[in-house]
Amino acid sequence: MTRESTSFRGILSIVGDIVEVDAQSAQRLGILPRNRELAMIEQDGRAFSLAQVARIDRDRVSLQVFAGTQGLSNRAQVRFLGQLMQAIYSTNIFGRVFNGAGQPVDFGPRLDEDPRVEIAGPTVNPMARILASRMIRTDIPMIDVFNCLVESQKIPIFSVAGEPHNALMARIGIQADADVVVFGGIGLIYDDFHTFRKAFEDAGVLSRSVMFANLASDPVVERTLIPDLALAVAEHLAVEEGKRVLVLLSDMTAFADALKELGIAMEHIPSNRGYMGDLYSQLARRYEKACDYKGAGSVTILSVTTMPGNDVTHPVPDNTGYITEGQFYLHDGVIDPFGSLSRLKQNVVGKQTREDHSQIMNTMIRYYAEGVEAEQKQSMAFDLSPFDRKLLRFATAFRERFMRLDVQMPLESALDACWALLAECFERDEIVIKQSLKDTYWPDHADDNADAEQELAQSS
Incomplete structure (x- = not known):
């Protein structure tokens, strides 16, 4: 008879989903359970539930019963399967x-x-x-x-x-x-x-x-x-x-x-x-x-x-x-x-991604943090500077365009959208970022819009 086909009675206690088995009963049959080994609990001649060795403590072996112990009798039999969970x-x-x-x-x-x-x-x-x-x-x-x-x-x-x-x-x-x-x-x-x-x-x-x-x-x-x-x-x-x-x-x-x-x-x-x-x-x-x-x-x-x-x-x-x-x-x-x-x-920013990734990432978070501070100033009725009002506009748009969980954009499109938002809310010279990156990625239409706004202001 193999150990996988040898069943024995030896349940000492049932607490929650834990069954304690008499290890000496198993040893008398030549069975030496090991940690995390699987066992089959059998009752009335039928399989009751799979179990796993959770602890071996001298003459006691604790088994975690997968299906729970409700309806389990202490006269049930235990059969160790000789294998771990797979x-x-x-x-x-x-x-x-x-x-x-x-x-x-x-x-x-x-x-x-x-x-x-x-x-x-x-x-x-x-x-x-x-x-x-x-x-x-x-x-x-x-x-x-x-x-x-x-x-x-x-x-x-x-x-x-x-x-x-x-x-x-x-x-x-x-x-x-x-x-x-x-x-x-x-x-x-x-x-x-x-x-x-x-x-x-x-x-x-x-x-x-x-x-x-x-x-x-x-x-x-x-x-x-x-x-x-x-x-x-x-x-x-x-x-x-x-x-x-x-x-x-x-x-x-x-x-x-x-x-x-x-x-x-x-x-x-x-x-x-x-x-x-x-x-x-x-x-x-x-x-x-x-x-x-x-x-x-x-x-x-x-x-x-x-x-x-x-x-x-x-x-x-x-x-x-x-x-x-x-x-x-x-x-x-x-x-x-x-x-x-x-x-x-x-390990990947600027190495596997576009050269402007690191700078635009830091710039966006910095201005968003300043925008949150401007919102707090506004809520406490402090006077806001013109730049504070730009920050408020930026923070609101940032939440809507980037932070919502239903927003979906490839990385490159998201980086372009970051540049577009900066250009929408701030003047080019107000953005503290490497000049070579601004020369490369600043949206062309942003300068055209700024010139148009300036001309309109002068004419009025």
Whole structure:
């Protein structure tokens, strides 16, 4: 009899979705469970649920039960399968939807014979990595112009409940110039998941996408596996097939909450606000999968991290900020230029992009910041100078033309639009920017309009 076919009774306790098994009962049958090994819980002669080893503590083995433990008897049997959790990675997975156990849930053909790869492997050897130096275009000006998304970057969208972070992430997945999009939905309500899938279908990108989804009504345990499943598939596509893969994860706060719930069930000692002390390590293990592979493709990770109460010091965004390379800060329905940051943008700005990119990016943000100050002066009834009034006009137009989430422009068109807005609101000599760039990119019609306005003023 093989260990995969040997079942035994030895359940000691059932707490939440955690089942504790007598390790000595397994050892007497020659079974030595290992960490993260899969097991099958069987009851009344039938399979009850898949489970995974979460902890081995001397004479006890803790199992996370995927389908939950409701209706499970302590007389149920346990069968260790001798393998770790695996993800399907054949070409048949494109356009398919999988659950947190790695099984298809879209009523499509079964994929039992397709090859599989173990999940949650080690991160890449630094010697196999190359410096991030290629931009991922999204056609969203607030990203492409002001905080470029770079291949192999790991970057979250910091947001709060009620903000359109999922709509923004779907747009990025549709418009990004990546070869493959791997989506991981963690604890989503059905409407949000349906929005993602319908958006991908309508845009015609579902055929180059793979979706893993754990809904709010699905087992909590499976939420902890969604990032590992998505990243295992992404790694294979990048390394073995040389694909540029964009991984979308929403919401990593739900992932952390699932870890907290399981940790409490296993009587771990909580740390800050009830989260386990290894929260940083758990997040880093997933985010560090982002990589530009030498001689192969790349994995870029974009996640949603909701901040309860808009509190950036909450343990999940706080730890995330130490791991990732910046953030897109979604605030009041727009990507806030003051809270957003891409630490890798200097690797591509002016190198892979137009020569004026760096100067125009800094100039636009500087004048927008001054425009916000002018708005505050106006609200407090201070006197405004003529230049303040120009700044007010600029700030209003900037929000409308660049910050709205439905704005879509290629990078070069967005840069031209920046020059056009500057010329519309200011005189050429008022713009503090390199003269050679103004000579090259300042709109010709702007000078004609300025001359016409001057002549009209003189005649009147």
